[in-house]
Amino acid sequence: MEKVIEEQKQGTSLVLDQQENNTKKLFIESYGCQMNFSDSEIVASILANEGYNTTQNLEEADLVLVNTCSIRDKAEQTIRKRLEKYNAVKSINPSMKVGVLGCMAERLKSKFLEEEKIVDMVVGPDAYKDIPNLLKDVGEGRDAINVILSKEETYGDIAPVRLNSNGVTAFVSITRGCDNMCTFCVVPFTRGRERSREPQSIMEEIKDLHERGFKEITLLGQNVDSYLWYGGGLKKDFVKATEMQKATAVDFSQLLDMCATSYPKMRFRFSTSNPQDMHDEVIHVMAKHHNICKYIHLPVQSGSTRILHEMNRQHTREEYMDLVDRIYKIIPEISLSQDMITGFPTETEEDHQDTLSLMEHIKYDFGYMFAYSERPGTMAARKMEDDVPEPVKKRRLQEIVDLQQRIAMERTKRFVGQTVEVLIEKTSKRSDEHWSGRNSQNTTVVFPKENYKVGDFVLVKVNDCTSATLIGDAVGYSEMQ
Missing domain, CATH: 3.40.50.12160 (Methylthiotransferase, N-terminal domain)
Structure with a gap:
């Protein structure tokens, strides 16, 4: 999830x-x-x-x-x-x-x-x-x-061919596998233990994309914040590394800083983050660089500490909220999104209310919300009874979705009257006469095409919005152009 x-x-x-x-x-x-x-x-x-x-x-x-x-x-x-x-x-x-x-x-x-x-x-x-x-x-x-799972394979030596995309945005994998044994998730069993890709191969792939005209890279992994290169091997074996390996290791904040510094005219995003592994160094690197997008996908799964423990999440409700408070303090303009599971085994009405109150506190811009469904092979499927009735799951999910939509509208409205930087990605779905792109906070922006083209960084004055889209007019190129 x-x-x-x-x-x-x-x-x-x-x-x-x-x-x-x-x-x-x-x-x-x-x-x-x-x-x-x-x-x-x-x-x-x-x-x-x-x-x-x-x-x-x-x-x-x-x-x-x-x-x-x-x-x-x-x-x-x-x-x-x-x-x-x-x-x-x-x-x-x-x-x-x-x-x-x-x-x-x-x-x-x-x-x-x-x-x-x-x-x-x-x-x-x-x-x-x-x-x-x-x-x-x-x-x-x-x-x-x-189907043998590898301790080493990262495909760092394979240059992925890019699907016939917009030629503007691309994904670059930096880690494979996951060590977080969340009880609802099958990923550690299907993708193996976590290992990081050699930073030089990542930088070479980004260099190739830069030379081919791509303008935005998303660094991709099951859990990007725990990226750690110390010469190869599993993340969990870092404790056995030599003093030299530890001294020369590269963590995610350093990799992110390297990317943004090396390619100041490219924009960088990353996904997915895990609350237990996101450190303040990453947040400060984001704040330092204009070309690192001010958006974090920060899955929480539940607002109840008791349910988080049942899920084997390595953070409490309070720790998560403290992390978000620090993020808002360091990057006030940040946008956050969530993954949320409702109806996890043993979830009570009180647990559900904890989730709603956490959402009120955090003010997520976007959300990916699901009713719990048992996945074969997970710890929850083996050890826990799926005991929340389906009608209760559906009702709680609807309450979460309704709240998220209300908050999303409030969050999107904050951009009205502002001028935002947009990377043009494609023609808008709503009109052939409009471009569509995203601002730094990952909100879709549409505006009249004029003489701009796909791949341009444009400043757009926002005049109106829906809950998910900003509507405005271009006022010129940004400094990223």
Whole structure:
């Protein structure tokens, strides 16, 4: 649940620049969080070297891959429906191969491959470099499976091919895996223990994106704040590092400072943060640099200390609120967003009221809110009874959503009358005559196109707003241009 699931992106198929000599066709679809979409770019890069070009036409594909998510039951049901569709096409085109990648791979490997026989190949998140070998196994009639979790793999040596995006914003992965054993979350079991990517490879990837005209980078990880490079290895093994390794280690605040200093005309964001690992050094680095966006996605999950303990979150309600108070003090213009689970096992009405009162205190600009659903393989599924009735979950969720919408409207209104810096990303959905981009606080801004273009940094005077969008007029270029 730590990861933001963007509903409008679910099931997007990847299309890349076509390489002339490649003759095979790859259809790859992604579900879940941005890490999965980023991983699909890595897979496409590996397979481009194996003679595959991407296609959006399922019927012509030689290889069909679906990158999966285990966060919510809805995602799992969607994947099953897609596999049914692939197999219907496969009955017409028997040479087509079907593979499952990502977080569902490890948990459902035997079910998909041996019992139901609905896929040819199952590949876990740390085994993508093995796909060419697995394809040979499939071709020779053997089961093709690799779901081994790695202590080292970060894909730092693979330059991800970028989907046909706006050419302006890109994601750069800096960590893989997670050590926070939240009882509701399956990520540590599907993506393994946390390890950080070598900073030089991160800077080289950003340099390449800068040279290609990208203007905004989001540093990506299950838990970016605990980024720690000390020469390789798991985060948990840092205690065994040599004195020299400890002295030369790079943490997240240092990496963020390095990025912002090296590329002052690029904007930087990061996701996702974990409250227990966010230190004041990161907040001060954000305050120091204009080109680090003033926005933090800071999942809390519940406003009740008792429920946080049941979730194995390593912070209390009070510690979380103290952290946010410090953030507001150091960066008054900050925007914050949340992940919230309602109806977690044993949640009482008092716990629910604690969540509502925490939201009132924090004043989140955005939120991703869910009713609890049991995920197989998690500690909560093994040890806790899902005992909050469904109607109660729905009612509490609606109260949380209603409160968030009211607060979001208040927060968005604060920009009316202000001039904000916007990076133009695309044509607005509401009108072909308007541009759409985001300000530093991650709020969407729309304004008349005039002579500006995608990739420009523009100052926009905000005249009006909805709960999620600012409406205004451009008044010139910003200093970032």
